[in-house]
Amino acid sequence: MNFNNFGFKKYVNDTLQDLHFVEPTSVQQKVIPLIKKHKNVIALAHTGTGKTHAFLLPILNNLNFEQTNKVQALIVVPTRELAKQIYDNVKPFLKHEPRMSVGLYIGGEDIKKDQEALNKNQPTIAIGTPTRLKELYVLDALKLTSANYVVVDECDMIFDLGFIEDVDFILAKMKKDLVLSFFSATINQQLQQYLKKYIKESFFIDDSQSKPTNSNVKHLLIDTKNKELELTLANIVKSINPFLVLIFVNNKNDVSKIVTILRKQGIDHIGELHGDLQPRTRTAMLKRVKNNEFKYVVATDVAARGVDIEGVSHVISINLPKDLSYYIHRSGRTGRNKLTGISYVLDNIENKDRIQQLTDQGIEFAVAKFVDGHLTEVKAKVKKKRQVELDQESQKVLNKYKNTKIKPGYKKKRKSELDKIKKKIRRKHIQESIDKIKKGKYKKRREKLFDE
Incomplete structure (x- = not known):
């Protein structure tokens, strides 16, 4: 199957050709026909499965260009980085359809500039974070209630970050006959109850089991023998020659600890991505990372969800997250666009149980240990x-x-x-x-x- 089978409008097909998109992914095959036919969708899908274009393409196809100064689609996401990424995914379509416009509304930017721009023109597609979208609606700047399509992406993360009340506020203002789609990596009981509140009739798409991770990613357990973290990380740094490494920690307070260890190894330029950074600082940091200014970036999971950073050759998980779906997002930062990548996990007492859970979920780990200072792959031994x-x-x-x-x-x-x-x-x-x-x-x- 290829994208021509969906019967898209010419400008959509022309843009897909520019982007060299040929074959749709599994989630795209399942979701595109439903949204294209104005059906409500709840989709369970991991990062790297192509879910962004799964909802963008049918919406772009169904836009009415006789009503250009009117919001027709609203996309709500939990982080500024993801909002910018989706915005960048829409922009190539403007080349073949200049009547369309897209607006990006995120925290950390000047809200007065947003107001001034919206007073002149309403975007065809509005993309933003929950709080900023709510603020612009309350200020009577963004007329989002005219939207025919609403997408809530990474809705489990919206719950985790405490934005659900803002999303609730926005959805309560929308018209009843809109097409509503929720995309999530996981759906717990609390989220399930929330979804039932807004979607009475919907199609549930579970694409989470089609392939738990990117096949271009090699998952490698590093046998630490429960040695000190500093020694283990120093050995890893000496053993690899990366283009870009993302090192993940669970707690933002641990970022500085890892940065200190790396500096002791003579690495001076180290990027940091975590929730304590001011919006402008975080935006500037992400831009520097994408401009290849760093070889090593230390991050919390805020950088794992939905953010596409090109050229990540290695991912290192110092400790595994409690919500193991975040590991899928971490490892999914590498091995993209037909490139290969390695995801390292420290095999120590703290990570033991979660490693076993990931193995039970279908992650196939190879095992490596340090031999004379070199990281060497070994056969996994049966535990005594x-x-x-x-x-x-x-x-x-x-x-x-x-x-x-x-x-x-x-x-x-x-x-x-x-x-x-x-x-x-x-x-x-x-x-x-x-x-x-x-x-x-x-x-x-x-x-x-x-x-x-």
């Missing part, structure tokens, strides 16, 4: 009984300290408890070995007795 027991007992101790208030000297106490577990399991296995030897001796003695 002692190691399994050690991991389980150790994880209980780690969880115990994770869920309690941290007190002075907790690291020393935690280490003492972990050492006791090792000794206990070692003693157990020594005793099992002694019992086995005794049993063997007794068996030999008994056999000798019967032989006589």
Whole structure:
């Protein structure tokens, strides 16, 4: 199947030809015909599956160019970066259809400039973050209630970032007969209830199982032997020659820790992407990253969702996120546009359980360890009984300290408890070995007795 089979208008097909789009992805094949026929859609799909064009193409095809000074489509997204990316995906279509206009409305930009522009002309397609769209509506600047199509993209992230009330406000103002689409990587119970509130009749598309990750990405577990993070990261840096590395941490407070470790390795120019950056600083930083000013960028998951950065050769997850769908987004930053990439995960006690969960979900990990300072791929070994027991007992101790208030000297106490577990399991296995030897001796003695 190719894009010509969808029966798009000439300007859409001409632009697709310019972009060298030939074959639609799985989610595009499923979603495009539905939105094109004005059907409501709830789609479960991961980053890198082509979902942006899955909703853009049918909307672009169905626009009415006799009503150009009127909002016909509204696209709501959780982050400025994703909004800009979708905006950039629409712009190529303006070349073949100049009557269309597109507006970008995000926090961190001058709202007065947005008002002045909107007073002169309303965009055909409005793209923005929830709070800024709401503000412009309240100011009577953006006439978004005329939209025939509304798309809420990455709606699970909208929930996570606390923007759902703003989205709720916007949707409550829209006309009843609009075509509504929700796209998400995950749908939990809370989100499910929310979707039921707005979509009574819809088509549910589950494309999450078609392929959990990009086939151009190699997933590699780094056997750290539970060594210090600084040593492990230093060894990785010495072992790779990257074009661009994204290093992911779960907490924005850990960004500075990783930056310090990298600087000790002689890396001076390091990019940072996290939620504490001011809007203008974050925009400028992302622009610098895309201009290839850095080889190493340390980021929280705000940079993983939907943001397309070209040339990412390596991704490193220092720790795995609680919501494992974020790992799919992280690893999906590399191996794009037919290029190959590697996603490293540190195989330590903290990540153990989540690595197993990812494996159960279909991620195939290769295993590597450091041999004479070089990262070398090895065959995965079957865990011995002692190691399994050690991991389980150790994880209980780690969880115990994770869920309690941290007190002075907790690291020393935690280490003492972990050492006791090792000794206990070692003693157990020594005793099992002694019992086995005794049993063997007794068996030999008994056999000798019967032989006589």
